Amino acid sequence: MSDDVKNLLERAAADAGRPVLSTEAVWAGAARVRFRRRAAVSCAALAVVAAGAVAVPQLAGADGSTASLDRVSVAASADAAGTDKASRVAALLPAGVGKLEEVSFVVLIKHVKPSEDTRHFLGPLDGDYAVRKDGGVGYLSFEFRSAKEIAAKSGNEVPAADQDLCEPNGKEPERADCVREVLPDGRVLTTWSDPMDYGDGTPQWGPEIDGQLILKDGSALMLRSSTGFEAKGAQGPLLKAPPLNATQVRGLMLRPELLPEK
Numbered sequence: 001m002s003d004d005v006k007n008l009l010e011r012a013a014a015d016a017g018r019p020v021l022s023t024e025a026v027w028a029g030a031a032r033v034r035f036r037r038r039a040a041v042s043c044a045a046l047a048v049v050a051a052g053a054v055a056v057p058q059l060a061g062a063d064g065s066t067a068s069l070d071r072v073s074v075a076a077s078a079d080a081a082g083t084d085k086a087s088r089v090a091a092l093l094p095a096g097v098g099k100l101e102e103v104s105f106v107v108l109i110k111h112v113k114p115s116e117d118t119r120h121f122l123g124p125l126d127g128d129y130a131v132r133k134d135g136g137v138g139y140l141s142f143e144f145r146s147a148k149e150i151a152a153k154s155g156n157e158v159p160a161a162d163q164d165l166c167e168p169n170g171k172e173p174e175r176a177d178c179v180r181e182v183l184p185d186g187r188v189l190t191t192w193s194d195p196m197d198y199g200d201g202t203p204q205w206g207p208e209i210d211g212q213l214i215l216k217d218g219s220a221l222m223l224r225s226s227t228g229f230e231a232k233g234a235q236g237p238l239l240k241a242p243p244l245n246a247t248q249v250r251g252l253m254l255r256p257e258l259l260p261e262k
Contacts, residue, residue, distance in 0.1 A: 089125050089140070092255050097243050098133030103235075105141070109203060111233065122146060122260055123221065130235055131243040137236035138206075138228045138243045144260060147218030161214045165190045177246060188214040189253060191246045196226075203231030206238040211249045221258055225249050 086102045093100070105128050106117040121127060123144030131138045145153075150160050166178035175192035182188055190212050196205040206227030213221040225242040228234070244252060252258070 085125055085127060086129055088257070089129055089142075092252060092257060093244070094248055098131040098138070098239075100129050100131055100140075103128050103130045103139075105139075108233065108235065109229075109231070123258055124260060125258055131239070132236065133239060133243075135237065136228065136239040137234070138239035139224065139226045140243055141224040141226070142258060143222045144258070145220050145222070147220075150218065150220055160218055160220060161186070161188045161216070165192065165212065179246070181250075186216045189250060191249050191253075193246065203229035203234065205229045207242065209242045209244060209246050209249050211253050213253045215259075221253060223249055223253055 084102065086100045090097075090100045104114065104117045106112060106119070107114055110116075121144070123142060126142050126144055128139055128141045131140055147160070154160070164180055166175060166180045168174045176195070178190065178192035180188065180190045191209065192211075193207065193209050195207050206229065208224055208226035210225070211223040215221075225244040225248075227240070227242050228236070228238040230238065
């Protein structure tokens with residue numbers, strides 16, 4: 001798993017006291033290796049919490065007890081036309097992907113109140129989205145990060161655009177199906193697959209496709225297309241395949257709708 005993905009997951013849990021998926025505890029199992037690599041993934045900033053509607057019955061509490069959270073509300077930012085974020089993301093996806101709804105990994109995995117998810121997003125559609133199809137539940141997660149934040153997190157003097165995520169570095173497992181593409185305008189797009197097979201943990205994540213787009217100013221957009229996770233309080237079984245394949249992830253990451261306005 002990439003450092004970016006790890007960073008996303010860690011960030012998602014950072015403000016909530018680190019869910020089951022941070023560098024120390026957040027997403028402990030499947031994200032074990034992912035955390036060491038990302039420096040804050042899985043999630044990394046998730047949407048503002050307040051009112052949307054995601055039914056998450058019987059989530060386990062920190063003491064192992066089951067707390068009934070019949071309606072976990074997650075804010076769905078609306079545009080001028082009153083369309084929520086999930087609908088705006090769905091409009092960018094190929095037909096047949098599944099039903100989308102905005103969720104919060106911090107709420108689902110850490111089992112905290114929506115008000116405790118205090119992450120701040122830079123991208124207009126940043127956040128986590130449950131994808132329901134054929135009885136299974138997978139996820140799409142977006143995070144836009146500034147060049148300054150990326151540099152501070154990585155501690156790497158080499159510009160992000162010059163780093164080759166597909167090149168083995170001896171510290172992390174080699175990324176499978178990794179494709180690095182330098183676009184005509186100088187941006188660098190990389191996609192890869194991750195089996196998320198890092199031993200037992202909570203939650204236990206299923207296979208996913210990850211993507212990273214480095215812009216010319218050093219900022220970056222990260223995307224996860226996950227088959228879902230298995231844990232007490234999971235929203236459903238894993239999808240048979242990631243919501244979006246590598247080709248679809250590439251196409252979606254090139255959509256300007258995912259980037260902040262300049």
